[in-house]
Amino acid sequence: MHAFDVLGDPVRRRIIELLADGEMSAGEVGAIVQREFGISQPGVSQHLRVLRENGFTTVRPQGTRRLYAVDPAPLQELDHWLERYRSFWSQRLDALSTEIARGRSRRRSGSGESPADHQTRRRSDGTDG
Amino acid sequence: MHAFDVLGDPVRRRIIELLADGEMSAGEVGAIVQREFGISQPGVSQHLRVLRENGFTTVRPQGTRRLYAVDPAPLQELDHWLERYRSFWSQRLDALSTEIARGRSRRRSGSGESPADHQTRRRSDGTDG
DNA sequence: CGCCTTTATAACCACGGTCTGATATTGTCG
DNA sequence: CGACAATATCAGACCGTGGTTATAAAGGCG
Numbered sequence A, B: 001m002h003a004f005d006v007l008g009d010p011v012r013r014r015i016i017e018l019l020a021d022g023e024m025s026a027g028e029v030g031a032i033v034q035r036e037f038g039i040s041q042p043g044v045s046q047h048l049r050v051l052r053e054n055g056f057t058t059v060r061p062q063g064t065r066r067l068y069a070v071d072p073a074p075l076q077e078l079d080h081w082l083e084r085y086r087s088f089w090s091q092r093l094d095a096l097s098t099e100i101a102r103g104r105s106r107r108r109s110g111s112g113e114s115p116a117d118h119q120t121r122r123r124s125d126g127t128d129g
Numbered sequence C: 001c002g003c004c005t006t007t008a009t010a011a012c013c014a015c016g017g018t019c020t021g022a023t024a025t026t027g028t029c030g
Numbered sequence D: 001c002g003a004c005a006a007t008a009t010c011a012g013a014c015c016g017t018g019g020t021t022a023t024a025a026a027g028g029c030g
Helices: A003-008 A010-020 A026-037 A041-053 A073-089 A091-101 B003-008 B010-020 B026-037 B041-053 B073-089 B095-105
Strands: A057-062 A065-070 B057-062 B065-070
Touching: A003 A010, A003 A073, A003 B003, A010 A026, A010 A041, A010 A065, A010 B073, A026 A041, A026 A065, A041 A057, A041 A065, A073 B010, A073 B073, B003 B010, B003 B073, B010 B026, B010 B041, B010 B065, B026 B041, B026 B065, B041 B057, B041 B065
Parallel strands: none
Antiparallel strands: A057 A065, B057 B065
């Protein structure tokens, strides 16, 4: 199951949002999600499993409870996939990188730059046919 | 269908990637996707429909062709959703320079690989004793 | 106009994901 | 140990997604 599929489910997105604020037990998550979505305890448990098995969460047993927390790795992966498209809505980032490439950056810690190549959208239109 | 669901499908992700380089006709997209995934023309057309109806693409008729292009709006929405979790892997606002640095070093070699995306994340919990 | 090309839609089917109730597992406590 | 609490797993039903074939719609051209 792809990371995008994992987040395709509203229950799982909600669980991740809940865990974003910090560790929660399966039961706490379950209580909220069951109330909000009207699904059963096994239902929630299975969503937790999907999140677990796809690396979205870590689990820490505490007594008979399971404390779930967000593992950001897959989220970061998705963020990276989206990175390619970020230039579509923010030229600012692009402009900034250009600035830095020009050597206008303040000499902060560790900022070794080299002329960054400018990515061009809109491939040169070739007439085929 | 939620934006995450739309990108859950590998064919649709591939189409978006193709369109990232610029406008393409349905036929051009189709030719590539059909070859890479072994699906039929209607199959591709339906994926284009899903992308269209969910705002991921714009279409511009040119004669009998349909020129598709990326509409970044839903992608930006997802990016915004992920924003909340960005602090998990970059606590510093300095993340911007990291992004730029990554953009430089992350030189994607060609992507003419097999369509099947694999997932190399396998967690091995369960310390036996 | 008639035919070809390009793309979309319709109808149908198969598979897999997600739900539920039942039950197993594990830990705590008296 | 036995009862209870917390959580996970199992087995089965259901439904939506995504594939296919057949066909429609719309533009270009001789």
